[in-house]
Amino acid sequence: MARLFQFLYERRIAVERGFFATLVVVLFADFFVERHEAHFFGDRIYDFWAIFGILFTLALIFFWKWLSRMLLEREENYYDD
Numbered sequence: 001m002a003r004l005f006q007f008l009y010e011r012r013i014a015v016e017r018g019f020f021a022t023l024v025v026v027l028f029a030d031f032f033v034e035r036h037e038a039h040f041f042g043d044r045i046y047d048f049w050a051i052f053g054i055l056f057t058l059a060l061i062f063f064w065k066w067l068s069r070m071l072l073e074r075e076e077n078y079y080d081d
Helices: 002-010 012-029 048-072
Strands: none
Touching: 002 012, 012 048
């Protein structure tokens, strides 16, 4: 497992480009997929759920990063007192 992570880390730019290429393919594929009856308002809008997922994931990342700083981060001299 460590070898796999090392391999991916050494090729991180290629991995990142691969992920973005996959994202673009999925977004464009939504235009060619047959749509069935819409159950939610987002079902009528092309790429709504993909964009919603990306934005919600980014919001969760920033929220948990902020929360972890508020709860876990301490001052430099916290243990010196």
